[in-house]
Amino acid sequence: MDKSVVFAVAGSGKTTKIVQQLDEKRRYLLITYTDANRDNLRRKILERFGNFPTNIKLLSYFKFLHSFCYRPFLRSEKNTRGLLFTLPPVKDRYALTDDRRFMSATRRLYSNRLAKFVEQTGTVPPVVARLEKYFDAVYVDEIQDFAGHDFNLLLKLVPAKVEFLFVGDFYQHTYDTSRDGSINNTLHDDYKTYRSRFKAAGMRVDLESLKASRRCSKNVCDFISEKIGIAVDSSGERISTVRFEDNQHAVEAIYADNAIVKLFYQEHYKYGCYSENWGASKGLDHFNDVCIVLSAPNVKAWKNDTLKAINPGTKNKLYVACSRARGDLTFVPEALLKKYKKTACA
Numbered sequence: 001m002d003k004s005v006v007f008a009v010a011g012s013g014k015t016t017k018i019v020q021q022l023d024e025k026r027r028y029l030l031i032t033y034t035d036a037n038r039d040n041l042r043r044k045i046l047e048r049f050g051n052f053p054t055n056i057k058l059l060s061y062f063k064f065l066h067s068f069c070y071r072p073f074l075r076s077e078k079n080t081r082g083l084l085f086t087l088p089p090v091k092d093r094y095a096l097t098d099d100r101r102f103m104s105a106t107r108r109l110y111s112n113r114l115a116k117f118v119e120q121t122g123t124v125p126p127v128v129a130r131l132e133k134y135f136d137a138v139y140v141d142e143i144q145d146f147a148g149h150d151f152n153l154l155l156k157l158v159p160a161k162v163e164f165l166f167v168g169d170f171y172q173h174t175y176d177t178s179r180d181g182s183i184n185n186t187l188h189d190d191y192k193t194y195r196s197r198f199k200a201a202g203m204r205v206d207l208e209s210l211k212a213s214r215r216c217s218k219n220v221c222d223f224i225s226e227k228i229g230i231a232v233d234s235s236g237e238r239i240s241t242v243r244f245e246d247n248q249h250a251v252e253a254i255y256a257d258n259a260i261v262k263l264f265y266q267e268h269y270k271y272g273c274y275s276e277n278w279g280a281s282k283g284l285d286h287f288n289d290v291c292i293v294l295s296a297p298n299v300k301a302w303k304n305d306t307l308k309a310i311n312p313g314t315k316n317k318l319y320v321a322c323s324r325a326r327g328d329l330t331f332v333p334e335a336l337l338k339k340y341k342k343t344a345c346a
Helices: 014-021 035-049 061-078 111-120 124-134 148-157 191-200 218-228 248-256 296-303 312-322 334-340
Strands: 003-007 028-032 056-060 137-140 163-168 204-206 242-244 261-264 275-277 290-294 329-333
Touching (some): 003 191, 111 124, 111 148, 218 329
Parallel strands (some): 003 204, 290 329
16 A cells, blocks of 8 residues: 655645546545635546536545544544533643543533544544545545644554545644644744654655646746745746736736736735735635735745745745746835725724
C-alpha cells in the first residue's frame, strides 16, 4: 500500500492530481478542510466523470472526524449532542482530566479536542479497521492546515491497510483545523522538521511531482520567489505583468472592473466590489487578473523591498493571494479605496 505525502506549490495541480488518481472501481475517501476546496474537488470530479461516482466519498475534515471516527463507537456511550467550534472555558481548559475536558456542560464536543478524545478512549484501532472495511484509498488535501490533535490523529491512521495520499503546500498554511495549548504549536515553524514528521510515520515524501506552477506566469512565479521569498518555479515561459499602481484614477478603474478580483487582507465584504480575503482565496483557481490590496505597512514593505520580512502568517496569506493570478498581478494601496469602505453605521 503506497503511503505518500506530496508537497506542492500553488497552481501546480494539487486538486487535479487527486482527481486523476480516481477511478470508478476502487473505494475512495477524500478529506479536505476548507469549504472552498471541498467545492473545488466536487466540481472537478463532476467534470471528469459527468456525475459523482458512488464509490467516492468526499467529506470535510470535521464531518469525517465526528461521523466516521466518533459516532459509531462513542456517541451512544457518551450521550453527546454534536460539535462546538469554540474553545473550552479558560477555567476548564487544562485542569480537568475526565470527559468534561472534551465537552461542554450541554454535552457538546469541543472540536479542537475531539481527535484527542478519539485517541484517548482507545478508538483509533476500531477507526483503522473501519477504514480498511469501507475504503481502498484515503486522500487528504490541504494537509498543511491540519494541526493540533488533528495532525496527530491523521498520522495514527496511516498504518491502516489502505493507500494514503496527503497533498499540500507548506507555505499555504493560513488556517489551523484546531489548536489546543502547546499541542503541535511549533509544527509549521520549520519546513524540514515538518517533513520529517511524515517520514517518521512511514510515509514517502515527494518534493518533485508538483514543484512547478501551471497557473501562474513566469513573472508572477519570479515575483513570489524573489520578493516574497517562497520558491515557486513556473511550468512554462508565459509572460504577464506584475506592477504597483498608486494613481488614484487608475486604482478606481481597477476597483470598477468586475473582471479583476480584488483581494484584501481582511473585511473584503465592506468594499462592495468583486473581492475576497487573501487567506480565504485559497482553493479558488478561477481568477485571471488579480489585484492585491495592501495596507500601509505592506505598501512600505513593497517600496522598501522587505516583503520577505513581514509576519510569517501574513506572508503566507500574501503568497496565497498572489498565486491566484493566471494573468496580470497588480498591487494597490488600501488607502486609495477607503472611500468605498462601508462603516458599521452605513
